Amino acid sequence: MSTATHQWPLWEVFVRSKNGLAHKHAGSLHAPDAEMALKNARDVYTRRSEGISIWVVPSAAITASSPDEKDVLFTPSDDKVYRHPTFYDIPDEVGHM
Amino acid sequence: MGETHSLEDRFQAFVEAENKVEPKHWMPDGYRKTLVRQISQHAHSEIVGMLPEANWITRAPSLRAKLILLAKVQDEAGHGLYLYSAAETLGTSRDQMIDDLHSGKAKYSSIFNYPTLTWADMGAIGWLVDGAAIANQVMLCRTSYGPYSRAMVRICKEESFHQRQGFEIMMHLAKGTPEQKAMAQDALNRWWWPSIMMFGPSDDQSPNSAQSMKWRIKRKSNDELRQEFIDKTVPQAEFIGLTMPDPDLRWNEETRHYDFGTINWTEFFDVIAGNGPCNAERLAARQKAHDEGAWVRDAATAYAAKQASRVASRPTQTHAA
Numbered sequence: 001m002s003t004a005t006h007q008w009p010l011w012e013v014f015v016r017s018k019n020g021l022a023h024k025h026a027g028s029l030h031a032p033d034a035e036m037a038l039k040n041a042r043d044v045y046t047r048r049s050e051g052i053s054i055w056v057v058p059s060a061a062i063t064a065s066s067p068d069e070k071d072v073l074f075t076p077s078d079d080k081v082y083r084h085p086t087f088y089d090i091p092d093e094v095g096h097m
Numbered sequence: 098m099g100e101t102h103s104l105e106d107r108f109q110a111f112v113e114a115e116n117k118v119e120p121k122h123w124m125p126d127g128y129r130k131t132l133v134r135q136i137s138q139h140a141h142s143e144i145v146g147m148l149p150e151a152n153w154i155t156r157a158p159s160l161r162a163k164l165i166l167l168a169k170v171q172d173e174a175g176h177g178l179y180l181y182s183a184a185e186t187l188g189t190s191r192d193q194m195i196d197d198l199h200s201g202k203a204k205y206s207s208i209f210n211y212p213t214l215t216w217a218d219m220g221a222i223g224w225l226v227d228g229a230a231i232a233n234q235v236m237l238c239r240t241s242y243g244p245y246s247r248a249m250v251r252i253c254k255e256e257s258f259h260q261r262q263g264f265e266i267m268m269h270l271a272k273g274t275p276e277q278k279a280m281a282q283d284a285l286n287r288w289w290w291p292s293i294m295m296f297g298p299s300d301d302q303s304p305n306s307a308q309s310m311k312w313r314i315k316r317k318s319n320d321e322l323r324q325e326f327i328d329k330t331v332p333q334a335e336f337i338g339l340t341m342p343d344p345d346l347r348w349n350e351e352t353r354h355y356d357f358g359t360i361n362w363t364e365f366f367d368v369i370a371g372n373g374p375c376n377a378e379r380l381a382a383r384q385k386a387h388d389e390g391a392w393v394r395d396a397a398t399a400y401a402a403k404q405a406s407r408v409a410s411r412p413t414q415t416h417a418a
Contacts, residue, residue: 032397044178
């Protein structure tokens with residue numbers, strides 16, 4: 001009987017593919033503790049030299065924005081074109097800026 | 098009623114615009130159910146698929162062959178895990194899925210209910226079974242459900258080694274002694290028809306297909322995928338001098354595709370119903386592995402609890418010291 005597995009928490013796995021790059025979400029897995037989560041993540045997500053560093057984070061520790069809030073959160077930036085460099089007309093003679 | 102209707106319409110428009118659906122998005126119940134069934138079956142297939150190959154790990158003909166086979170079987174375990182994780186994002190639990198596999202409620206690919214009699218079967222499985230799986234999985238990289246699509250991208254990257262190592266085994270045997278070539282031909286004879294059945298029943302016999310296409314879960318029909326696979330694979334068999342076990346197989350200049358013989362769907366449905374040569378053996382092996390691994394899971398849980406309690410009591414100890 002698998003009484004134990006369903007008590008194992010879910011962990012999100014983040015992998016840094018090489019120095020200089022940020023850790024990127026690779027997937028998730030179940031493990032009894034952080035140490036086992038790291039070991040499993042090594043086997044499950046880096047079998048082909050995909051990484052040089054792994055983070056594991058309990059999924060329950062992540063707070064995510066809701067898709068319903070998408071407009072409230074993200075549309076206000078849509079009409080602020082002046083935040084982009086291409087908004088400004090600089091004469092070519094000025095050179096690269 | 099009107100509200101539900103409009104949500105479904107919006108969902109349909111969303112997937113038709115090639116947007117990916119993510120776990121927290123609203124989705125029709127049928128979409129969720131279809132995905133849970135399909136992804137968990139897919140995961141089970143990866144897990145059960147380890148069994149016919151594991152049969153040959155201890156009997157691999159060289160250390161090189163053994164290392165490759167071990168790596169391949171380890172990949173299948175990884176693929177099963179990616180897929181279980183993707184299914185869990187839909188609200189089903191890992192334990193529920195495993196229980197459904199062991200109770201026989203959930204299905205897995207019928208191909209794994211055939212026995213692996215010789216070393217050539219390792220070649221045929223990699224070349225044909227993984228080849229057919231790749232055709233399906235390449236299509237699924239573009240499925241509308243985000244977590245499933247991401248799992249498929251990862252799997253496809255790893256899977257191509259599986260097919261190439263299988264073809265290499267067949268190629269070597271086909272170039273070997275007459276006995277070795279006969280062994281390769283025998284494996285091809287036994288695995289060809291079950292492999293092309295893997296794509297599932299013809300479109301007119303596959304009631305869920307149309308809805309899955311509409312939801313963009315599937316992007317190509319069973320028959321389309323099967324034809325693509327046959328067109329690709331027949332020249333590969335010719336290249337290594339093996340003969341497909343289908344007297345009706347011939348190139349059709351008009352359609353620019355291979356015509357092929359009638360598939361024995363009675364056999365297919367019979368194997369799905371549980372009457373294949375190895376159905377009982379596979380499930381029993383799976384159940385045994387699960388039961389005999391229970392103490393490892395229990396020990397890991399106990400160890401984690403012990404470590405956690407030590408960490409919890411540490412500040413007091415530090416204070417006392």
